[in-house]
Amino acid sequence: MSDRPSARPGSRASSPLIIDFHAHPGYSRDLDGLRREFGPSMQAADHYRVRYVCICSLADWSPSPTPDAIRTGNDNTLALMADYPDRVLGLCYVNPRYPDEALEEIDRCITREGMAGIKLWIACRASDPLMDPMAEKAAALGVPILNHAAYLHRNQPADPNTPADVALWAAKHPRTMIVMAHMAPCRERGLVDIAPYPNVHIDCSGYEPESGWTELAVRRLGAERVVFGTDTPIRSYGMSLGKVLGARLTARQRALILGGNSKRLLARRLGK
Amino acid sequence: MIVDAATYLGPYPFRDVTGAPAGLTRMMREHAVAVSIASPLDGLFHQDPEAANQRLMRAIKGRGSIFAAPIVNVRLADWRSRIELMGRDPQVRAIRIAPAFHGYPAAETRHAAECAAECDLAVTVQLRMADERFHPSFLDLPATPLPDIIALAAETPNVRWVASAARMAEIQQSAPQIEPLHNLWLDTSHIDGLDCIQRASAAVGIERLLFSTCWPFFYAKSAFLKIGEAGLSSEQSSRLLGGNAAAAFRLLQRAV
Numbered sequence: 001m002s003d004r005p006s007a008r009p010g011s012r013a014s015s016p017l018i019i020d021f022h023a024h025p026g027y028s029r030d031l032d033g034l035r036r037e038f039g040p041s042m043q044a045a046d047h048y049r050v051r052y053v054c055i056c057s058l059a060d061w062s063p064s065p066t067p068d069a070i071r072t073g074n075d076n077t078l079a080l081m082a083d084y085p086d087r088v089l090g091l092c093y094v095n096p097r098y099p100d101e102a103l104e105e106i107d108r109c110i111t112r113e114g115m116a117g118i119k120l121w122i123a124c125r126a127s128d129p130l131m132d133p134m135a136e137k138a139a140a141l142g143v144p145i146l147n148h149a150a151y152l153h154r155n156q157p158a159d160p161n162t163p164a165d166v167a168l169w170a171a172k173h174p175r176t177m178i179v180m181a182h183m184a185p186c187r188e189r190g191l192v193d194i195a196p197y198p199n200v201h202i203d204c205s206g207y208e209p210e211s212g213w214t215e216l217a218v219r220r221l222g223a224e225r226v227v228f229g230t231d232t233p234i235r236s237y238g239m240s241l242g243k244v245l246g247a248r249l250t251a252r253q254r255a256l257i258l259g260g261n262s263k264r265l266l267a268r269r270l271g272k
Numbered sequence: 273m274i275v276d277a278a279t280y281l282g283p284y285p286f287r288d289v290t291g292a293p294a295g296l297t298r299m300m301r302e303h304a305v306a307v308s309i310a311s312p313l314d315g316l317f318h319q320d321p322e323a324a325n326q327r328l329m330r331a332i333k334g335r336g337s338i339f340a341a342p343i344v345n346v347r348l349a350d351w352r353s354r355i356e357l358m359g360r361d362p363q364v365r366a367i368r369i370a371p372a373f374h375g376y377p378a379a380e381t382r383h384a385a386e387c388a389a390e391c392d393l394a395v396t397v398q399l400r401m402a403d404e405r406f407h408p409s410f411l412d413l414p415a416t417p418l419p420d421i422i423a424l425a426a427e428t429p430n431v432r433w434v435a436s437a438a439r440m441a442e443i444q445q446s447a448p449q450i451e452p453l454h455n456l457w458l459d460t461s462h463i464d465g466l467d468c469i470q471r472a473s474a475a476v477g478i479e480r481l482l483f484s485t486c487w488p489f490f491y492a493k494s495a496f497l498k499i500g501e502a503g504l505s506s507e508q509s510s511r512l513l514g515g516n517a518a519a520a521f522r523l524l525q526r527a528v
Contacts, residue, residue, distance in 0.1 A: 040467055047501050153407045185406050208403055208462060209494035211487075212289055233466035238501045242494025 017259030019052045019266070020045065020237075022146060022181055022205040022229025029060060031076050037233060038080055042087070044237040051259065052270070054229075055080060056091035056119035056146065063160065064123040067101035070094060074109050081114070089269060090115035091146055095123045096130040106137050116269035117144045122160040126169035135173035144177040144265040146203070150185035163190030170197035177265050179227055182206040184213045191220040198225070201261065204243045205229035214247035214257070223253035227261050273306045275517035277459045278396070278436050278484035279338075280313035281328050286408050289313075291488040293331045293338075299485070299492050300337065306514070308338050309396075309521060311368040313489070315343040316398060319374065322354070332363060339521065341366035341396050345374045346384040355384060359391025365521040366394035366434065371416045373398065378420035385424065385431045394432040394521050397421050400462070401437065401489060418442045422449045425456035432520055434482060437462040440472065447475035457520045460512070461486035461495065469502035469512075478508045482517045 026037025057073030059065035077090040092109035094102035109115040138145045152159045163186045178200045184207040194200040217226045230240040244257050281291040315324030325342035332338040344367045358364045367388050371378045385395045400415040418438050425433045433456045440463050461484040485492040
């Protein structure tokens with residue numbers, strides 16, 4: 001198929017490195033179910049020659065899961081990392097509302113088990129002081145944080161985290177590498193919110209392939225701050241890659257977004 | 273032959289997106305699209321879409337590979353004469369109706385749809401455009417329910433219906449009702465998720481799906497990559513990419 005990106009890692013010197021910075025194992029609560037769901041995700045990643053897939057559990061998908069549910073979810077992520085060594089990188093999911101347990105879980109999953117970063121979802125806003133120890137820990141370890149954010153329509157339930165919250169958090173923690181998820185749902189305002197904070201990146205996961213967003217993010221933030229991600233299995237690899245491969249970008253910008261920036265963010269795990 | 277069942281010309285009012293004829297032609301050439309069905313993007317937001325329709329018709333005049341699906345607002349009293357006029361233009365292959373955008377229930381489209389069928393035109397229903405969760409704050413625009421279109425299709429077997437911009441979950445929920453309807457097709461523009469094309473095909477049959485990019489609102493590349501990863505057989509690809517659309521829009525029966 002002519003539309004397949006010509007990027008098989010390691011096979012051609014000119015092939016761009018592709019890293020999916022934002023993926024999930026699946027919807028199942030048990031490891032067997034997740035393994036069944038995750039296999040097709042990896043087949044799709046193979047199809048597009050995605051070199052690394054960063055996955056994070058969302059535990060039981062409740063907004064504020066318990067430490068036990070969090071540990072189970074992260075154990076599943078660790079198991080999938082073992083299933084796909086050197087392909088799958090884990091992001092340690094924690095709930096800042098349980099700060100002691102969260103910091104211990106980060107130590108367990110990142111320091112001892114080799115996960116590559118931290119995932120924070122919707123348990124609390126980024127501007128909440130409970131998020132500060134997470135940011136400090138990430139900076140100390142030299143790992144990035146992937147943080148959900150969006151500006152939703154007034155008819156939707158209020159979003160628990162917005163780009164404005166991320167901006168406040170980033171200002172307090174300039175050494176912390178933050179990837180704010182979901183470019184289009186963060187809207188034009190979200191890009192402007194985070195523009196002054198070079199430690200904040202944005203990913204192109206989790207929305208329909210509305211044209212123009214990738215180019216706009218590059219204009220507002222620079223290509224060095226835009227990161228490829230899918231949100232698979234919620235979104236497909238093809239739809240997501242089209243946002244980068246179909247955008248009016250230079251080859252350098254495209255390479256940074258597809259994998260160059262993520263490689264830099266994940267340097268602690270992947271090496272320089 | 274690749275047929276793109278949903279493209280647009282003109283501006284989108286809420287973002288810096290405009291479909292220009294040259295851009296559409298370039299996209300078609302780049303992706304080997306033989307035929308596009310185009311509607312005026314701005315017409316969705318006009319109570320009277322006539323001016324937008326006229327701009328569309330002027331823009332595609334003489335471009336044999338681009339057919340029109342002008343927009344009809346059935347709340348305008350002269351909808352019948354407008355549809356009949358459209359039916360006399362060989363470059364028009366469908367009407368596009370947008371119940372949510374123009375503020376009426378889908379059931380009100382029945383008579384206009386039957387009129388379109390009498391004029392040998394398909395009826396494309398715009399269920400949505402953008403994700404409702406991220407609309408501008410002042411815009412209250414819920415999607416037209418897919419089951420409403422399915423009910424209409426079941427009641428009007430002489431009408432060729434195309435539901436545009438349905439989502440995966442909506443298709444799966446209504447699959448048993450869709451599958452037996454041979455006068456209803458779904459475009460692939462808003463179908464997403466892992467293995468989405470395989471799952472949509474398994475749910476309603478490949479013969480019910482029409483390839484579409486939703487260009488310029490969506491990156492066209494996404495639509496092609498989505499199909500490319502589906503692992504379809506040659507016959508399935510042929511049907512999805514063009515064969516089904518040829519039937520839905522009667523591309524082979526009606527010469528320009």
